[in-house]
Amino acid sequence: MSTPVVELRDVTKRFPGVVALRDMGLTVEPGEVHGLIGENGAGKSTLIKVLTGVYTPEEGQIIVEGTERRFSAPKDSQEAGIACVYQELNIVKQLSLTDNIFLNQYIKTGSGLLDYKAMHAKATELLQSMSIDVDVTKPAAVFGMGVLQMVEIAKALLTGAKVIIMDEPTSSLGESEVEQLIRVVRELKASGVAIVFVSHKLEELFILCDRVTVMRDGKHIITSPIEELDNDKLIRAMVGRSVDNQFPKEETTPGDVAVEFRDVTSVGTIKHISFEARYGEILGFAGLVGAGRTETMRAIFGDLPIDSGEVLLNGKPVRISSPQDAVGKGIAFVTEDRKGQGLVLNQSISTNLILASLGRVKSGMLLDKAKIRQVSADSIASMRIKTPDAENQVSKLSGGNQQKVVIGKWINSDAEVYLFDEPTRGIDVGAKVEVYNIMNRLASEGKCIIMVSSELPEVLGMSDRVVVMRGGEVMAQMRRGEADFNEDDIMKAAWGERKEQR
Template sequence: MQIEMTNIHKKFGANQVLSGVNFELLPGEVHALMGENGAGKSTLMNILTGLHTQDEGTVTINGQKRSFANPKEAEEGGIAFIHQELNIWPAMTVLENLFIGREQRNAFGLLRTKEMKELAREQFKKLDVAIPLEKEAGLCSVGQQQMIEIAKALMTNAEVIIMDEPTAALTEREISKLFDVIRSLSKQGVSIVYISHRMEEIFTICDRITVMRDGKTVDTKKIKETNFNEVVKKMVGRELEDRFPSRKPSLGETVLEVKDFTKKGVFKDVNFSVKAGEIVGVSGLMGAGRTEVMRAIFGLDRIDSGELYLNGQKTTVHSPSDAVGKGIGFITEDRKEEGLILDFSIRENIALPSVKSFAPKGMIDQKNEREFVELLIKRLTIKAESAETSAKNLSGGNQQKVVLAKWIGIGPKVLILDEPTRGVDVGAKREIYTLMNELTDRGVAIIMVSSELPEILGMSDRILVFHEGTISGELTKEEATQERIMTFAAGGQ
């Protein structure tokens, strides 16, 4: 399938999102679509798949002018879209999610469950995925849910598959398998639009790249004719001297210490500490127990045994509100479900954990709250019409910045960051890293869980590696390499 989108314009209210964008997709190619958050990438693809209608411009498919009324019609026309924000029905089984809206029935209208299971297992085998089909999808990890979405799209026999940050929640092994599938599909003539902020992946898997900035097309090139620095400069309109700002940490006393944390079947005998001004990176494969330990520290989950110390004093965190009261902030890996109240405004989301500080006498001082929120919006360069903009109307990267602002606002002693730059563009990543440095300069202790090894290596002062619920290795910044981290993550020595 060949697609041409020519001179596409789109405005939402007073906000001009797309201004004359051009995009071409050739049969069997893997085409990277890159740009900062808010550049218009998702809007362009939503126009292609019928979720939005362009104000100006044309879409042609195989030489014929075409527009879809809705995403379902686009899917029937051979275009599948795997969205960054997962469309999983948590109370339904994995099998039901895979076939939702496409259930197979016999002549009497009864489900052909056996045939559906065979098709699902066949697709899972191609992806090297082992998830029980009868398991509730809501009980699956974020990485497993991502693989379910990918499998669902592949089962439509689409001629074009749009993948928006497909590897954000995947392990290295899962990413490698996905790339094998993409290469196989490409050889069969299936075209892939690959939207990602992970530059290494773009140069590994893609044939061509189109860069967007501020709702416009900047350039389209063959991957082999460009490089990392050129792409970054086109995305952000300036050169980023280094991907990671330099760190000169001045470490203080131990702020948080975890002793013998154990939760049966999840993690066992976990011991570590973090000092004031330190960034401790936490690496490991998906399901190794990294996130679960962080949730326990924050009081979201109970432990069976173990002790927690803050500033040398033994303490117990009974709930997230208790954690906040003790100066612990937690940016969860799933901003949509756990990090934000999407129907609330930016102001309401940012002010929520700090609301008591604006209401010393039980009434919120709206002037102080507004000034507090505006300061954080400006500091984190959150792009929005106003502080009253609904969080659900922001791009993924700006949503992440709102979550960061929310927790920075409590003045934390300890800040846990679980995948802090997932789905965030290269320019915004740099801003987040710089902000982390500023926080540690003020004595904040940071624990950063990340699946991105360059991020772990670039920002951590010390690295803990998890394997099957235990810490299998600890490395200083000087000792750490990707190979050593992956060895520990796989259970090696």
């Protein structure tokens, strides 16, 4: 057996009211891809921050290549050969790719000036080693997520990293970009670099990983070779029970038409779109990245101008000119970017939960603290938000619990139409089921649910009907129970095969 490149032994990390890691162990071998999974709140993020020197544990040991190390700052971890590519990329969009790669580790000439010739050459070499052939002098803002992710990996390689932690690396990537990342991970493994691969997508673990470690409630549950695992074993280890039905779709009887688009166009984004969404149903939107699904949600929510066509709400033509106007008309929007658009991260859970329903918690012109406490307590209980306190800053919650706060915020607005854009992106299997149950509950209460998802099993598992888009156009509409309600036909439409609309 080789000496592990990094090892955690009995690591414990505490915060006020919470033990985030309890006697946690992890062993990563040189040149292995080691999966790390667990429900949101299981302690994965805390473990990553311990490994990268952001947090110092109260108990336990960090062993790097057989030597105990103590990290008091991220630079200590970096010097030990540990790097991390975070889910939210650490990219300065205004700077060139070269500047981003060499940030805080510039090459200088003998006279002390920045040696851009050498840096451009090295940056180009690093990216070309990952089959990325781009102009490294251009600002990062002109490149897509796939290139920027490779820039983050190049930064790690520049430090001579022996271990690269990848935190949900595929969450914002398209299909071709995911394939590229998989190839790069395999090449890094072949060169002897160890990868700690954190993902909620179980299928990725079986494609890439040699071993998988499962965490639950801050503890080590199992570490096992991937060939000894299957989906059910992983889910049982993560949640402590079997999730027999990952898509708990409940049958409802659709009611009247809530939202209708008639030949709607927004120049440059969506073209001559027609569809209807009914109360008491879940209408799914499928398609490849850039198909226009999110833009359609923004058009419903008044965040994208409509240049032609007609929007009807409850059978009557309406003009929704702004998000505020949409909220006033009973429309809620759970956005794809929960951190950037769904939450005020530096505010408390209770503040976030009332942002869309301030009228409910007022006494006269003033906010009523007692009402705020009651609404917050009710939301935390009904949404099963894991937190020691409603006044806890929302940024400190796990991704799944942050998503529940966003949904709870809109449920408190008592909307009639709910737009869910990628509602389960970046959250674990158990939290996904809880989100699906919330959607079921809203549909059973007669609300209209429109869901955008890039996960075909999710679309098929939860939708009553599906609208498939490509290039800003509707290519097909399918209904549950009919012959074309399957992955093959949805993908054919997503790739350009137009089907008769119904």
